[in-house]
Amino acid sequence: MNLPNQSVISDNKNTIATSEEYLEVIGAREHNLKNIDISIPRNKLVVITGISGSGKSSLAFDTIYAEGQRRYMESFSAYARSFIGNMERPDVDKINGLSPVISIEQKTTSKNPRSTVGTLTEIYDFLRVLYARAGEAYSYNTGKKMQRQTEDQIIGHLIGEFDQAKLSILAPVVKGRKGHYRELFQQIRKMGFNKARVDGVIMDIDDRMQVDRYKTHDIEIVVDRIVVDEKDKFRITQSVKTALKHGNGIMMVRDTEGNIQHFSKNLMDPETGLAYDEPAPNSFSFNSPYGACPTCNGLGEIEHITEETIIPDPKLSISRGGIAPLGEYRDIWIFKKIEAILKNTKVNLSTPLEKFPEEVINVLLYGSKMKVEVPSVKYPGTNWATSFEGIINFLEKQQESGSDKMRDWLADYMVVQTCPDCNGYRLKKESLHFLIDKTNISELAMKSITELSHWLENVEERLTEKQQLIGAEVLKEVRKRVGFLLDVGLDYLSLNRTLKSLSGGEAQRIRLATQIGTQLVGVLYILDEPSIGLHQRDNMKLISALKELRDLGNTVMVVEHDKDMMLASDFILDIGPGAGRHGGRIVAAGDPDSFLKQGSKTAKYLMGELAIEIPQERRKGNGKKLKLKGATGNNLKNVSVDFPLGTMICVTGVSGSGKSTLIHDTLYPILNQKFYRSKREPMPHKSISGLEHLDKVIEVDQSPIGRTPRSNPATYTGVFTDIRALFSNLPEAKIRGYKPGRFSFNVKGGRCETCEGGGMKLIEMDFLPDVHVPCETCKGKRYNRETLEVRFKGKSISDVLDMTVEQAVDFFENQPKILRKIQTLSEVGLGYITLGQHATTLSGGEAQRVKLATELSKKDTGNTFYILDEPTTGLHFQDIQHLLDVLKKLVDKGNTVLIIEHNMDVIKVSDHLIDLGPEGGNEGGNIVFTGTPENILKKKDSYTGKFLKLEMKE
Template identity: 65%
Template sequence: MISYEENIEVRGARVHNLKNIDVTIPREKLVVITGLSGSGKSSLAFDTIYAEGQRRYIETFSAYARQFLGGLERPDVDKIDGLSPVIAIEQKTTSKSPRSTVGTITEVYDFLRLLFARAADAYSYNTGERMVSYSDEQIKDLIKSAYSEKKINILAPVIKSRKGHYRELFEQIAKQGFVKVRVDGEIKDIVKGMKVDRYKTHDIEIVIDRLKVSDTEDLDKRLSESINTAMYSGNDVLMVLEAEESVPRYFSRDLMCPSTGISYPTPEPNTFSFNSPKGMCKKCNGLGHVYEVNEHKIVPDKKRSIQNGGIAPLGEYKKSWAFKQLETIAKRYGFELSDPIEKIPEEALQIILYGGEEHFEVDSKTLGVKRSYNIDYEGIANFIQNQYQQADSTSIKRWAKEFMDRKTCPTCNGSRLRTESLYFKIGGKNIAELAQMDIAELAAFFNELDARLEGNQKKIAEEIIKEIKARLSFLLDVGLDYLSLNRSSKSLSGGEAQRIRLATQIGSQLVGVLYILDEPSIGLHQRDNGRLIRSLESLRDIGNSVIVVEHDRDMIESADHVIDIGPEAGKHGGEIISEGRPEELMSHGTLTADYISGEKEIPVPKKRRKGNGKQIVLSGCTGNNLKNVTVKIPLGKMIGVTGVSGSGKSTLINETLYPIMNAHYFNGVKKPMPYKSIQGLEHIDKVIDINQSPIGRTPRSNPATYTGVFSEIRALFAKTPEAAIRGYKPGRFSFNVKGGRCETCQGGGLRVIEMNFLPDVYVDCETCNGKRFNRETLEIRYKGKSISDVLEMTINEAVDFFEKIPKIYRKLKTIQDVGLGYISLGQQSTTLSGGEAQRVKLATELSKRDTGNTFYILDEPTTGLHFEDIRVLMEVLNKLVDKGNTILVIEHNMDVIKMVDHIIDIGYEGGRGGGTIVAEGTPEEVAADLKSYTAQFLIKELEPSRGKALSTTNS
């Protein structure tokens, strides 16, 4: 047994805002690190402990190998003792590849492929009969018993239903010494120059041998030689035709249909892989969908003429080769480019779209003679299709996609696999049907499968099924029963991706590992919290250390050890303010302790808003698992959409409602999920979706640039007397534009020193000392501060500094109001968490002058938020609703759900068991509905306020 120290000792951690802290973390325990957003939790867990563990692992490689891996910077910490191998399970979606699915990430699909390759029964896609395969010895015995004392022909099939004259083939067969062939059911002698009608389809077999099956001494030897020769010439298939009969019997070393003779190659795991040429559908290359040109997008309005831009990809008339061709087509079919497209003959329109070749002559009006013209036109639709398939440029592909629709592949019907792969079955199901089942359904299938298998099939499948069942049980344990194996990993939320990786790690059964998780409860309903906690405990119980960065009350109370970081966020955080067992935490008087003990709470509102009496009614929603849902959304209220994970919340709101509204107000192009009708859109004037995608993908993006406040600040600096004298414009104060920025680091503030097999070193630019701007720009000061000093200010500091400038103050104040006072104006957007990015977006929208008639959609805005942060956020959202706006929140957090005016609860279960509206109404009305899982937890939140009669008058 490996001996480890009892604790992980961190000494002198100074990463980001950590204030030289020392912390002792017990090993083989479930440890929760909590605290306000921005207090330094992730800095300790990921940027210090995980970063050091990863760096030590990389350093075990040779110097030669490290230069290819890229080194890792040493975190700013004095020392860390007792560190074991570290695995971080973060909130990042696992893969952006369209080929990555839940099945491939968890390896369940890999085991399914192995199971089908070794134990599946094959069936003919022509007749549905069970496929058979024989050894040469079995074929010989079958011929002897089935054709005893009969005359037979042993044939080798070489052509199956194909056109051609086959003269060369007949010559080749004759050279090999064969004298007869069977062509389209008739046996013929091979003669010199022999050929067949090239325009008809033919079946051709070589007559290998003609014999009578009688009990003679040399029969065995002759049959063996004939079978071997026939198998060689017929590609492992032979036919036996009884004399005077017309229907042959097929025999094959491969799997073969006994009636039609079609054969499948011996299955292997790649036969069932949509990422392998051996298994993928040839039409869609294993993606399950294809892009097809939509004629209506090419010609959106048939009342317009070609000259006026009626053909969208070409635009308005200009002198180009394409329009020259169109003029030639117009001459041939007697129309003008100025005619409305609806007046153009259908035959001509088909040539314009799909191309054609033609030579024609037209009388010249001026010369009185005939002029010759050639049409050789590819067709606009064909051109777009070819550009999409063959162009190397991403922008050209994106242009082509504007005129195409994504459709389920017509060949494989979305299964991604070739036809042969879909006719291997176990328990009556093919591999694509199993991949479509949700995890719970699939687990039930495999629990019953044991009893249905027998003999060798059971013996072969036993070990594989055991592995599959184990992995499925881990996925069930972390609350992912509603996912299916063919679900694309691109569509997973951060929480789902994290829990999948957690299930995979539990399945790996590693021991002595330090796991660090970042809010695994995200996107998980309260009902499933217990299952997640039990999964983490099982990881701990087999001998691992588990550190969880978390705000969830249940997780904190279930921990063995809690570390509370604070006391506040940003520069005012970074200290250990409490540590110990959860019960010890209660006596320490921290913000976290006060909320968990009940000293502080987010109060239930005394009144629920009545709204403005108007509503949006969305009818007949059937996307994904939605079961013909009709939902009524009251306006002028705060609405909570709740339900267990996978019940259909995101499908209804993000995939159906938002695309409809976005298209209506802003001409958005995203296609909504199927629905029948929507009413009430005239009651609001715009929709704003505030999600958790990053505010920028480069370090040059920051909260100041995203919210637009930096433009105002630059304009302010340009108005200072010194800047006016020098003639500086606002662009002078941008670190992205030549002129004012430092050109040595191009406004980045840092230089990267490549160290080959050592980690790259980031150093402050020696010219500007990390200030990003050149000396002349930094000489311009407002109230004693340069533009670089302003970027380094926290939002809290900047609010005080710009108090007298209304335009700047209003934008900064809204960022402060959503609880982000601790971040700096110039903080790189890549360092913001999903929750912080979402609140920056929210602040950006709040700083705009609202109309009082806006519809806001927020998807889990409490991600990464402490109880106190949630209280601050809800105050901001309530102010917005009080102005008459509507806010719709998709949420699991009970502190938010108890505060909304109207709940739409979707369920009952996730996946196929979801997709219906379980309960609607005020939180009190929903809490009384015992069928709802949300109600069971909501009722506990409302109990302290049960004694107070809740008024339904307007607040």
């Protein structure tokens, strides 16, 4: 098959293009790739597509990117490589024309709450420099502008203002701190000063002088007492210099009537004497002790234990578990102590907590210094006299200093609240009182990117001349980066949004915007489905951004299923024809025009020859509804909405319109509290009705099924428990006395002890990502030799873990309990993954489908409410058809399936649409439309309706 510019592709060793305009991959065999050869044009926008598991990522990331990374490592000196170790070469004969490679994946999103959109894009770092150098300081006491004075100005002011007046010149050394300060007074005396002003009173200093250590004190050294006269200018000058030196740039003068005036070389409020340190960029960093709010340590929120979480049901007594962390009554010390406290009250351990007097509840939760006699559990007949610190105080102390296990246990009783001191702004109050254009840095970080862009327009006209000069270059950089975020459709985000709250697609597009900003040339960028989470309206922005990256002189390679992206690309590469062992071949390749003529399944879907059919009739549901009223979380504008039960509901809207806030942060926590007594609080809402029509809620999101190689689909779905039970019942296992635990790779006995059953060993790479390599003892099999000798139908437990789901369905065809769980994995389109595939290698979409399969394999009640977040992530048109077939079965049994989705194929087959918008961020949060897909086509102000009209060809 000949391609443009005489490039040739093949599955074996035929002719290959040798032009410098091509990236040539020869003999790629990584994972399921079938020894493929391909020439990919450089400096083009290239889309690699194909059904899930066909080998797209194996070619793009595990072959091309891995080889690029390995060659980069090879460029290090032998000394540097001795610390890093060698990276394994991907299974490929040769790659020619390989540029430096940058991978922008979804899985690398930071979960650190300190990482924000502002820190990742470096916009916040530029703003920190701007505020440190050009910000104007204002007093948080009086609101007046802070002033700084030179020594000459202070001296001139004293001579001009206090001529012939009797003054004491004071140097402040302690302000508002506790202590006895004996050593300080001795030190002051050694420096030659004999008087100090302590808490407003001037007194002589002697060697034994000290103050009450438990009180808060203000102490100033009396540097000099003089009558101000211009003739004594030298003495005044020396006294001022001495006072500023000992007062760290601050001094005070006191007249005979006791009036105080403050002076400072630093920023100071002349009215109250409040002084700020000289600002530096880290004064505005919430990740630095110099800028972070001391109460929340720069996180903007605090966790604390509330009475509601400790006493969830006041109708219960203490003995029946009314105090949740203690559980039901046991003969242990804490219950003896509570019994002793209640001895002189009218209540006891069997009294419902709602009947306890408030002061008794306060003693139990917050403690008392009153000594109580507690019977000793260890030494019967003896009593201990002790005070009681209170259950909440004790638990909060454990939260700060306890073990990880203790902190995990306490998480159930913790509630997250906005920090009361900084109001979620993350910075200390001094930092929040540096203003540019009447705005502090945190207020800028709270603005959406659109609002920030508006603020930046003509901001120079609102600045002082000095601020204009200092800020010119910084503002130029900030504008450029803000422009890139707008270009990739992230106008609704704010700089203070944490990365852990972003979807994979959003985080990927932020990194894409950052890369455009670096202006690198001659780089190969590889992206993993950047269109995830993006409404069709914003898709063209993303495509334009990718083309801009290409036009700089780079090759942009995108693993993608989006129709618009494929048709807008320069070159499409389709891998298949099936998944797993049935994939790994090049089915079609070429520019869009020639690709469409090659007849692959992807081409047929693009041409409309194959399509997901629109249902003839929409389900009406069972007539019951879930009614949510008055939701106001984040950007929701007092939203009230009905969810018809027994239907497939699709929640749509542009990115940032409020879908996640409505469903994940409001509806799901309400249902979770109702059915599972979850501690997570839903976002603000007025009421909900119709919960009695449901008995179960299941949320299937894209978070990983595990963060280590020990987690895999077999363990997550629970099928591995059944497989281990099967192996332990084999005759060979019974003769050897092997129990199910013998076949677990997580406990001692049957596992390989070199890698402790991991099959892989972690190599720490210092400043590079850690690498997992196969264990040299078991060669990745996880088990020791004796365990592997027990076989079922000729296969060891390790062989079973290495089977694909598709193979396992045939292998366990006569084991109904095992088959049911594996069959469901196959039905959701995961026939190509292995049962023991490490969780760390699964994409977000694959992890979501493993969770979905786990839930589907359970017996449904017919009254279950399923919530799915973009289940089409990573799915080819054909896979979406399989997924929809599974979801339709669920709804047909009477369950309700709610899907948050942008994919038009899912939207058009739904029974009921809820469209939010009309825009993202502050311009969103309204219900634009509710009803059937047919009716949304008539709604002119719905972006979803406009694109659905094109899809449904009406």
